[in-house]
Amino acid sequence: MTVTQLLDRFISVDLLRSLEIFCPELILSATVVLLLLCRMIGVDRRIPACWIALAGSLAAFLGVVVQLRFMQSPGLELPSDFFGWAIGGAVRGLAALFHLTEEGVGTPGPYFTGLMMHDALAVMFRLGLLLLLVLTLSLTVLTGLPDQEDGADFYTLLLGAVVGMLMATGVNHLLMLFLSIEMMSVPSYAMVGYLKGRRQSSEAALKFVVYGAGSAGVMLYGLSLLAGLFGTANFHEFAARFTVAMAGEPFSLTSGVVILTLLGVAMLFVGIAFKLSLVPFHFWCPDAFEGASAEVAGFLSIASKAAVFGALLRFATAFTGDGESIRQLTSYLGVGLAVVGAASMTLGNLAAYTQSNLKRMLAYSTIAHAGYMVLAVAAMMVFRSAAPGGLLGSRDPLQESVLAVEGLIYYLAVYLFMNLMAFAAVAFIRNETYREDIDACRGLITGNFWTQLVCVALLLSFASLIGIPPLGGFFAKFLIFRSIFVAGYLHPVLWGVLAIAGLNTVISLFYYFRVMRAVFILPRAENQRPLEMPGVVAAYSVIIALPIFLLGASPLQARLSETARAISASLFY
DSSP, X not given: OOHHHHHHHHSOHHHHHHHHHTHHHHHHHHHHHHHHHHHHHTGGGTSOHHHHHHHHHHHHHHHHHHHHHHOOOTTOOOOGGGGGGGSSHHHHHHHHHTTOOTTTTTSOEEETTTTEEESHHHHHHHHHHHHHHHHHHHHHHHHTOSOTTTHHHHHHHHHHHHHHHHHHTTBOBHHHHHXXXXXXXXXXXXXXXXXXXXXXXXXXXXXXXXXXHHHHXXXXXXXXXXXXXXXOOBGGGHHHHHHHHHTTOOOOTTOHHHHXXXXXXXHHHHHHHXXXXXXXXXXXXXXXXXXXXXXXXXXXXXXXXXXXXXXXXHHHHHTOOSSHHHHHHHHHHHHHHHHHHHXXXXXXXXXXXXXXXXXXXXXXXXHHHHHHHHHHHHHHHHHXXXXXXXXXXXXXXXXXXXXXXXXXXHHHHHHHHHHHHHHHHHHHHHHHHSOOBGGGGTTGGGSOHHHHHHHHHHHHHHHHHHTOTTSHHHHHHHHHHHHHHHHTTTOTHHHHHHHHHXXXXXXXXXXXXXXXXXXXXXXXXXXXXXXXOOHHHHHHHHHHHHHHHHHHHSHHHHHHHHHHHHHHHHHHO
């Protein structure tokens, strides 16, 4: 028997396709190994670790671009010019180098024997995560966060966390859900405590670890309950197994099957809520963000949410079906998520108002925005619980579900730029003033021209976080609020949640304005010199802030909305 025949015998077509799809994760893993080898033999003293990490991240990013270029998913009709810049020699060369084919990466469906799912939603979430990774690495180069001695260790942790996040966006199995969340969590603990010699940083990391370990244990117990009850860990079988387990019984909170299912989902949600910093599992967030560097806090505030929301969408759609019992279960879960979202945004905005530390204030802001975004998932679940021809009248529940997920995708896309810009500004101010409180921002606008550009970029970021038109944050909130309003016809409780969300938007105006007042109105203290930031810092700020404006007040707004809708449709059709 020849070597080729042996390979054909032991390597299935599914495995080869799975390795093609998993190419970006493999590239990042290889980059981690290369960083460690360079550290071991001392090459990192001549070649900075940041450039090795950046090269690997760009290669992985281009690998996902190739996958999106080849993706032929029903309902996904992206404009051809979207990839006009990406079909050059570099992408074609990368596709040839890693043997990425249209038959492999361009075919939606499960891979790795059904443990993971490959579709337009997973590809776009991975693209956004890798874009964030590249921008974060660029930020660390500008701010000089890790020194040359510890750079390899820091970037190893950063890339390792991203591998877990990329996996989370395509999970299709309870085991992979737990594994991916832990893979992104463990490196995060070390990154929070990376600032050696700072007691506050060490305490924050310890608190993060303690809460993370506790939530992981509760989540694992919830997974075991669901797997034991349904006899499977595959998401796509949950609805059918729940219907069989009910055996025609009416949905009731006195039913053992219903109680076990709700208990298992609630325990699993503990792990998800911990990563999203939702109330009441948010306690770690303010301390961790205050103790960590602004670069790490900014990365975690965005990347963790994007990855876990991708996993949450897949888990939430697993509990959708045609039976009356599964509809009522989905409705319960959707309304429960909406209440958690309302509590999160209220606590986050009220607590942020009292903060003087910029990172702590932005941490509470992150909690509030997680509450806004989880409303989209809640609305989607409520729509999926609607019976045909019900209270929605002429509206199609499936189409409304697509619009709800569209709002979440749009929100995450804009949130990437506006929140990264906010934390980047904190890092730039820290490097100039050695402080991270609001008073350090006094009279920032009196600095040189480059400093003034950073101030304007920060203004765009905060205005978008508030939701002021015509910036991207306004349209992101509008899409989610619109879905919650329509879902209120099915459950009037959601109209109350919508009123709370609107009130919280007004509340957020005050604490963001406190920072802008210090930047643009208050004078510098007598013992403080005007800041003179370098031009490269201003250029980075403009690059990050420009999409915030363009995604709200240019044709790109409609383009992103159409793209998000097409990607959302791939989750349901």
